[in-house]
Structures are given as structure tokens and as C-alpha cells.
Amino acid sequence: MTLPQRQSADTPGDGSLALEGFLPYRLARAAEIISRQFATLYRERHGLTRPEWRTLATIGQFNRITATEIGAHSSMHKTKVSRAIRALEERKWITRQVDQTDRRVEHIELTRDGRTHYRDLVSLAHTYEAKLIEMLGKSGADQLEEGISAIETKVAGS
Amino acid sequence: MTLPQRQSADTPGDGSLALEGFLPYRLARAAEIISRQFATLYRERHGLTRPEWRTLATIGQFNRITATEIGAHSSMHKTKVSRAIRALEERKWITRQVDQTDRRVEHIELTRDGRTHYRDLVSLAHTYEAKLIEMLGKSGADQLEEGISAIETKVAGS
DNA sequence: GCATAACAGTCGCAGTTGCAACAATAGCGG
DNA sequence: CCGCTATTGTTGCAACTGCGACTGTTATGC
Numbered sequence: 001m002t003l004p005q006r007q008s009a010d011t012p013g014d015g016s017l018a019l020e021g022f023l024p025y026r027l028a029r030a031a032e033i034i035s036r037q038f039a040t041l042y043r044e045r046h047g048l049t050r051p052e053w054r055t056l057a058t059i060g061q062f063n064r065i066t067a068t069e070i071g072a073h074s075s076m077h078k079t080k081v082s083r084a085i086r087a088l089e090e091r092k093w094i095t096r097q098v099d100q101t102d103r104r105v106e107h108i109e110l111t112r113d114g115r116t117h118y119r120d121l122v123s124l125a126h127t128y129e130a131k132l133i134e135m136l137g138k139s140g141a142d143q144l145e146e147g148i149s150a151i152e153t154k155v156a157g158s
Numbered sequence: 159m160t161l162p163q164r165q166s167a168d169t170p171g172d173g174s175l176a177l178e179g180f181l182p183y184r185l186a187r188a189a190e191i192i193s194r195q196f197a198t199l200y201r202e203r204h205g206l207t208r209p210e211w212r213t214l215a216t217i218g219q220f221n222r223i224t225a226t227e228i229g230a231h232s233s234m235h236k237t238k239v240s241r242a243i244r245a246l247e248e249r250k251w252i253t254r255q256v257d258q259t260d261r262r263v264e265h266i267e268l269t270r271d272g273r274t275h276y277r278d279l280v281s282l283a284h285t286y287e288a289k290l291i292e293m294l295g296k297s298g299a300d301q302l303e304e305g306i307s308a309i310e311t312k313v314a315g316s
Numbered sequence: 317g318c319a320t321a322a323c324a325g326t327c328g329c330a331g332t333t334g335c336a337a338c339a340a341t342a343g344c345g346g
Numbered sequence: 347c348c349g350c351t352a353t354t355g356t357t358g359c360a361a362c363t364g365c366g367a368c369t370g371t372t373a374t375g376c
Contacts, residue, residue, distance in 0.1 A: 015280065016219060016280060017215055017218070017219060017280040017283050017284070018219060019215050019216055019219060019232060020231070022215075022283060023192075023290060023291070023299070023302070023306075024192050024193060024196045024286070025232075026303075026306045027193075027306060028193050030185065030189070030306045030309040031185045031186045032189075032233070033309060033314055034181075034182050034185055034186070035185075037313070038182045049332085051332090051333095054177070054183070057175055061175060061176060066354080067355060068353085068355080075187050077333080077334065078354085078356090079334070079335085079355090079356080080334085081355090082356060083356095085355095102342065102353095102354085103340080103342085104341050104353065104354040104355070105341095105353095105354065105355090106355075119173065121175075122173065122174060122175045125180060126175070128182070129180060129181050129182065132313070133181070135313055136305070136309065136312055136313070137308065137312070139304075140304065140307075141181070141308070142301075143300075143302070143304040143305040143308070144181070144302070144304075144306070144308065145181065146298065146301040146305075147294070147298060147299070147301040147303070147304075147305045147306075148185060148188045148302070148305075150298030150299070150302065151188040151192065151294065151302070152187075154293050154298070155192065155195070155290070155293055155294070156191055207362085209363095224325095226323085235363080235364065237325090237363080238362090238363075239325090240324095240326060240327090241326095241363095244326090261324095261370080261372085262323065262324040262325070262370070262372070263325090264325075
């Protein structure tokens with residue numbers, strides 16, 4: 001498909017805006033491409049959704065963790081976490097135990113089945129990350145990491 | 159909130175995965191932060207949703223464009239575009255004209271009102287982008303752009 | 317010229333999301 | 347103690363999303 005032409009690719013002085021050169025758009029699009037590509041892998045392999053993947057990855061990283069902590073660590077809204085936990089529980093990949101000193105809190109752990117799938121997921125993730133870095137090239141990947149770090153340290157808290 | 163500790167921040171050799179060090183996750187999170195921050199601006203100012211913003215930006219960039227072209231240029235599914243167009247039409251910010259030689263196609267243009275809001279949107283976008291780059295610092299912003307470019311050229315088509 | 321395929325844009329539907337409200341529990345101030 | 351506030355996790359709801367099916371139209375092959 002050929003698009004009509006009107007503007008140059010770089011942000012012009014004024015009056016107009018080239019979407020394809022606009023940093024927030026480019027960032028969103030790049031993230032979307034990577035996210036979809038990786039999601040295809042774990043969806044096909046384990047049938048997991050994105051929130052479920054993040055939740056499982058977080059539970060596996062810490063052995064025992066609460067829903068609120070999962071949300072904080074994986075940047076997800078608590079309802080997303082709640083639903084992901086329920087889904088993983090229905091698969092019998094995790095168990096919950098109510099904290100006996102604070103009964104609002106539930107501690108979540110992987111079952112044996114959950115650990116098996118978690119290990120597989122980790123290996124899938126490392127493989128994909130390696131492939132991604134290889135595709136981007138050392139310098140591309142390094143620059144991307146530095147750019148993301150800048151966002152994490154200088155934008156995240158505002 | 160304090161999280162339980164178990165793993166170091168860097169990707170360990172094997173067996174486990176640190177989400178906060180996993181590139182696809184960091185990229186998704188960084189994009190989310192920026193996207194939300196910018197979305198707050200145009201939502202508060204114009205009441206636009208993200209798809210509507212992208213659509214308006216694309217229509218303004220080309221003077222006259224079709225729905226399919228908008229989707230291709232702004233990386234949006236055609237139903238998203240269709241709904242965004244309808245919403246903008248209801249605001250009377252755009253008009254459509256059926257192509258007389260191919261009546262499947264509709265050409266979309268901004269109305270006077272639409273142009274006014276588009277100009278404001280462009281200025282908002284430039285201001286935000288400048289503020290973002292200033293926050294990231296020249297080198298952070300440059301590295302981010304290079305990293306994104308690597309994704310665009312080396313990953314996008316696979 | 318006619319059947320068939322391809323294409324533009326829309327719509328219904330089912331699945332997902334975030335928000336606000338909620339129940340249950342815990343902490344705090346007097 | 348007792349009332350008020352804060353916190354944990356869940357739920358109802360309304361909005362948004364992508365998919366597939368659909369309508370109307372144009373292009374293609376025989």
C-alpha cells in the first residue's frame with residue numbers, strides 16, 4: 001500500500017507532525033511489536049495470556065509472594081493480578097495460603113506442575129531475549145537498554 | 159512496598175528469570191509509562207482516546223486519506239480506525255467523501271474545527287516530546303531512538 | 317460476460333480491561 | 347475498648363478490543 005505524501009519524516013518546525021517520527025508513537029509501536037512476538041511464543045506453548053505470563057514469572061522469581069506484591073513488581077493493576085491468579089489456580093499451577101497473622105493477605109506459591117511450566121517459560125524467555133538481542137545487534141540492544149534505563153530512572157517517578 | 163528478595167537484578171545464568179531485567183518486559187513497561195503520560199495530556203485537553211488521537215494525527219499529516227491508509231500508517235486494526243473515524247465524525251472534526259471511481263473507498267479530510275484541534279494537538283505533541291527528550295537527556299534520548307530504529311529495521315518485518 | 321476472488325469499511329459478539337464499590341480484616345487515636 | 351481509617355483482594359459494570367462474518371463494490375480469469 002502506498003500512502004499519500006505530504007510531510008517529511010522528521011518533525012518539521014511547526015504546524016504539522018509526522019507520526020512515524022514522533023518518539024512516543026515509535027516507542028509504543030516498537031514495544032507492541034516485541035510484545036506480540038514474544039506473546040505468540042508462550043501463548044502457543046502454554047496457552048497463557050500476557051497478565052498470566054507476568055504473574056507466573058513473578059511468582060517463580062520470588063518463591064512466596066502476595067497478590068499486591070505481584071502487582072507492584074510486574075506493573076499490573078490489582079484486578080488484572082487477581083484474575084490471573086485465579087486462572088493459574090484453576091490450572092493448579094499455584095496454591096494460596098491465607099496469612100495467619102493477617103488474614104487479608106494470601107501467600108502464593110507454585111505447585112510442582114507450576115514449577116515445571118515456570119522452568120519451561122524461563123527457558124523460552126531466555127531464548128527469545130537472546131534471539132532478540134542477536135537481531136538487534138550488540139550496539140542496537142545496548143542503546144535500547146540505555147534508553148529504557150533513562151525512562152526508568154528519569155520519567156518513571158512522575 | 160517492600161518485595162521479598164530472592165534473585166539478583168541481572169538475568170541469572172539459568173533456572174530463573176528476573177522480570178525487571180528482562181528486555182521485552184522493560185520495553186513494554188517503558189512504553190506504557192510514556193504512553194499513559196502523554197495520553198493524559200490529550201485526554202484532558204480534547205477528550206480524545208488513544209485510537210482517536212492517532213487517527214486525527216494521521217489525517218492531519220496527510221490532507222486527504224482513506225481508512226485503510228490510516229490503519230497502515232498508524233499501526234491500527236481496521237475496526238479501531240473505523241470506530242475512531244466515526245467518533246471524530248460525530249464531533250464534526252472530519253468529513254468523508256465517497257470516491258467516485260471506486261465507491262468502496264472513502265476519503266477523509268479535516269473540517270475547519272478539526273484543523274483547529276489538530277493544530278493544538280500538534281503543538282501539544284511537540285511540547286511533550288521536547289519535555290520528554292529534556293528529561294531523558296540528549297544521550298538517553300539518542301540511544302532510545304537508535305534502539306527503536308533497530309527494532310523498526312531489524313525486527314518489524316518478521 | 318459471468319462467476320469468482322479480492323478489497324473497503326462496518327457490525328455483532330465474546331473476551332479483556334480499568335474503575336469504583338465492596339466485604340473482610342487490621343491498625344490507630346482517644 | 348470503640349469508632350474511624352487504611353489495606354487486601356474480589357466483583358459488577360461499562361468501555362474497549364480483536365476476530366470473523368457481512369455488505370457493497372471492483373478486479374480477474376476463463
